Amino acid sequence: AAGVIQSPRHLIKEKRETATLKCYPIPRHDTVYWYQQGPGQDPQFLISFYEKMQSDKGSIPDRFSAQQFSDYHSELNMSSLELGDSALYFCASSLGVRDREYYYYNEQFFGPGTRLTVL
Amino acid sequence: GENVEQHPSTLSVQEGDSAVIKCTYSDSASNYFPWYKQELGKRPQLIIDIRSNVGEKKDQRIAVTLNKTAKHFSLHITETQPEDSAVYFCAASLPRQAGTALIFGKGTTLSVSS
Numbered sequence: 001a002a003g004v005i006q007s008p009r010h011l012i013k014e015k016r017e018t019a020t021l022k023c024y025p026i027p028r029h030d031t032v033y034w035y036q037q038g039p040g041q042d043p044q045f046l047i048s049f050y051e052k053m054q055s056d057k058g059s060i061p062d063r064f065s066a067q068q069f070s071d072y073h074s075e076l077n078m079s080s081l082e083l084g085d086s087a088l089y090f091c092a093s094s095l096g097v098r099d100r101e102y103y104y105y106n107e108q109f110f111g112p113g114t115r116l117t118v119l
Numbered sequence: 120g121e122n123v124e125q126h127p128s129t130l131s132v133q134e135g136d137s138a139v140i141k142c143t144y145s146d147s148a149s150n151y152f153p154w155y156k157q158e159l160g161k162r163p164q165l166i167i168d169i170r171s172n173v174g175e176k177k178d179q180r181i182a183v184t185l186n187k188t189a190k191h192f193s194l195h196i197t198e199t200q201p202e203d204s205a206v207y208f209c210a211a212s213l214p215r216q217a218g219t220a221l222i223f224g225k226g227t228t229l230s231v232s233s
Binding site: 030104 | 150153161162164165213214215218222223224226
């Protein structure tokens with residue numbers, strides 16, 4: 001079965017440079033999430049999109065921006081990179097289906113991640 | 120906002136023993152509680168989830184229990200095997216809209232020795 005695709009898988013940047021991470025959701029999935037995971041830490045939610053509109057927002061720095069395109073893929077743009085931005089960045093996708101209780105109990109399928117190293 | 124606490128941070132068991140991981144959440148409105156397994160350098164993968172209208176859910180060797188009154192939920196793994204060794208994360212959310220974030224606990228590193 002098709003899974004979430006992330007590119008690049010590894011990225012090395014210098015401080016103050018910019019980076020763009022790409023995420024291609026599972027076919028038919030209309031919801032994309034971005035999480036940041038530091039070494040030995042839990043995934044921290046950054047931002048999500050549903051049907052190309054921002055849905056939820058977490059601890060995303062102002063230096064970061066993201067969007068979801070018409071084909072549902074998403075890009076996370078990171079500027080003025082800092083050493084502390086070094087982490088694994090996961091994209092997850094889900095199908096935004098509401099159940100009878102009007103909740104979206106949709107499993108989030110995670111991609112393989114992009115390992116960003118800032119030197 | 121929601122806060123999830125997870126205990127223990129590390130857990131070592133012998134193959135065949137049971138393992139229990141506990142989580143508490145702060146927002147009484149949260150109603151969705153998934154558990155993810157993450158092997159070193161790999162992606163988190165959902166192993167089981169539970170909604171607040173259910174007190175217990177079981178899938179083969181894995182079970183999850185939920186106590187809404189106490190605001191805590193637990194993962195139970197029976198007959199542990201070496202391949203169960205990984206980091207386990209609990210999470211909580213109130214998915215009123217598509218794209219609702221999962222709030223994760225700090226994780227439990229489970230080591231199963233043979």
